[in-house]
Amino acid sequence: MDVAHRRAADPPPRVPPPTPAMEREIQHAWASLIDQADAIADDITLTLLERDPYWSEQRPARQADLRASIREHIRRGIEAMAGRADPEHKASDVWRETGRLRARQGVPMDRVLNAYTLGTRTLWEALLRQGWGDKLNEHLLVVAGQKLWAALDVQNAILVDAYRRESNRLQRQNLQRQQSFLDGLVEGRGADPEFAREAREELGIGPDEAVVCVVAPFNDPLDEPLRAPEDRLERVGLSSHWHVRGGNFFGLIPSGALTVSQLVEALDPCVAGRVGLAPCTDGLAGFATAYQLASRTAESLPRGTQRLVPLSDRLPEVLLAGSPEVLPVLIAETVGPLLHQPAQLSETLLDTLAALLVTDGSPTHAAEALFCHRNTVIYRMKQIESLTGRSLQRPQDKLELALGLLATGRGVNGR
Numbered sequence: 201m202d203v204a205h206r207r208a209a210d211p212p213p214r215v216p217p218p219t220p221a222m223e224r225e226i227q228h229a230w231a232s233l234i235d236q237a238d239a240i241a242d243d244i245t246l247t248l249l250e251r252d253p254y255w256s257e258q259r260p261a262r263q264a265d266l267r268a269s270i271r272e273h274i275r276r277g278i279e280a281m282a283g284r285a286d287p288e289h290k291a292s293d294v295w296r297e298t299g300r301l302r303a304r305q306g307v308p309m310d311r312v313l314n315a316y317t318l319g320t321r322t323l324w325e326a327l328l329r330q331g332w333g334d335k336l337n338e339h340l341l342v343v344a345g346q347k348l349w350a351a352l353d354v355q356n357a358i359l360v361d362a363y364r365r366e367s368n369r370l371q372r373q374n375l376q377r378q379q380s381f382l383d384g385l386v387e388g389r390g391a392d393p394e395f396a397r398e399a400r401e402e403l404g405i406g407p408d409e410a411v412v413c414v415v416a417p418f419n420d421p422l423d424e425p426l427r428a429p430e431d432r433l434e435r436v437g438l439s440s441h442w443h444v445r446g447g448n449f450f451g452l453i454p455s456g457a458l459t460v461s462q463l464v465e466a467l468d469p470c471v472a473g474r475v476g477l478a479p480c481t482d483g484l485a486g487f488a489t490a491y492q493l494a495s496r497t498a499e500s501l502p503r504g505t506q507r508l509v510p511l512s513d514r515l516p517e518v519l520l521a522g523s524p525e526v527l528p529v530l531i532a533e534t535v536g537p538l539l540h541q542p543a544q545l546s547e548t549l550l551d552t553l554a555a556l557l558v559t560d561g562s563p564t565h566a567a568e569a570l571f572c573h574r575n576t577v578i579y580r581m582k583q584i585e586s587l588t589g590r591s592l593q594r595p596q597d598k599l600e601l602a603l604g605l606l607a608t609g610r611g612v613n614g615r
Contacts, residue, residue: 218343223283226344231282232330233323234275241274242267244315244322254311262305266315269298274319281348295355299362303370309363313356320352378402382443382452386491390484399484403441405454411483412463413490414508415450415498416475425449425473436466448495452487455479460510467508474501475508496521502609516606527607534604537587549587550610552580557602561592 218226233240245267248255255266276291285291302312324345381399389395400407416425426449433440433453442451455463464477476497480490493511500517501507511518520527531539538549552570556577559565563577570577581592590597 218340222340222343226340226347227281227283229327229330229344230278231284233278233326234282234284236326237275237278238271240278240322240326241271241319244274244319245270247318247322248315252311252314254308270315270319273298273316274323277319277323277351280351292354292358295358296362299359300366303363303366309360312359312363316352316355316359320348324348378441379443382441382450383445385452385484385487386445386450388488390487396484403452404439405484408483409454409456411480411487411490412453412455412460412477413450413480413487413494414453414467414475414477415448415491415494416473417495417498418444418447418449419473419503423473425471425475426451426467427470427472429467429470432466432470436462438466450491450494460512464508464510471508472506474498474503474505476500476511476514477508478511493518516603520603520607530600530604530607534588534590534600535608536604538584539608541587549580549584550605550608552577553584553601554605554610556581556584556592557598557605561598 245263248266249263250256255263258266272294276285276294279285280291299312302309327344381402384390384395385399390399399405405411414426414429418425429451430440430442436458438453438456438458440451440453442449444450453463458466460477460479467475476494476499478490478494478497480486482489496518497509497511497514500514500521501509520530535550535553538546538553540546541549552566555566555569556563559569563574563581567574567577585591588601590601592598592601
């Protein structure tokens with residue numbers, strides 16, 4: 201195949217470096233295209249708009265920006281290849297700024313690199329159309345193509361580096377802004393309508409979208425109570441926002457159409473510590489309250505637990521955690537007499553009380569749970585009622601005894 205008709209997408213083979221005389225002849229060839237720079241650039245723009253759906257769907261202002269950018273790139277590129285580059289205005293600065301600009305505009309990197317490749321191929325074809333495929337010998341034409349494709353490699357490297365740096369900067373900036381809104385919501389600023397509106401816009405939350413708060417306390421600096429929860433939620437079509445505050449790892453989750461139980465199921469595989477979940481009953485205005493309740497829900501679980509529980513499953517425990525000054529009185533007035541018995545008897549009576557509360561005071565069902573005779577349970581029940589002064593047949597007494605058990609940290613129903 202004649203080298204003048206080599207496919208423009210194929211980089212030419214390696215050849216010995218050109219002599220100064222050869223360099224001048226190649227530069228002269230490129231210089232012949234300077235007056236056609238805008239026409240070549242417009243041809244590239246038109247091709248992109250016709251063939252690339254991304255650019256064809258952009259607004260006129262963005263397309264006009266693309267055309268102006270390509271014109272500047274082509275003109276500077278031809279001048280550089282012709283040895284006429286302005287030393288005060290380096291082409292690398294243009295490539296670098298283009299990378300930063302396209303990152304800020306959100307243009308996919310592959311669309312940017314595609315435009316550069318198309319521009320390089322179009323320049324090569326323009327050179328051949330000028331007849332330089334016949335005017336330059338094969339060696340010079342290969343050298344010219346080699347220099348053009350080497351320039352593309354440098355352009356791409358500079359642009360990609362600038363694009364990635366700017367993308368990383370924007371991501372850090374966006375993350376900091378989102379975390380600032382999360383902090384504000386925890387502090388109660390969601391009650392301010394203007395702040396709530398800005399937060400919804402920044403976090404991508406609809407005005408009437410249901411939101412839940414998830415809180416996981418750190419037990420120590422190396423502990424990860426939740427591992428990559430955002431990845432798990434993305435699998436069920438939910439976005440989420442996470443932050444660390446005051447020893448807690450917490451998240452704001454627009455729940456979409458999922459129920460609380462479905463959210464718990466979705467997050468369960470990444471649970472590695474104590475985790476609480478509470479709904480925001482008043483939208484973002486209630487996020488601060490939801491944060492407190494989710495935090496208390498998580499803290500109500502025994503240390504070392506690896507479990508996610510919703511507030512609705514731990515209401516008594518959360519109520520008690522919210523009034524720590526009541527706990528000693530509650531224990532003393534309910535199960536205190538049982539705690540004061542000899543250790544073995546105390547443990548037996550407390551276990552029996554828990555079983556009776558779970559079975560709604562039924563000695564028969566409690567006996568099955570305790571693997572003992574019904575009469576044994578009845579005897580122990582009479583001891584409990586005698587020591588505590590409460591009846592397991594009265595709802596109020598049962599409630600207070602249950603709360604007393606919870607206050608000791610033993611729990612009811614294995615919770």
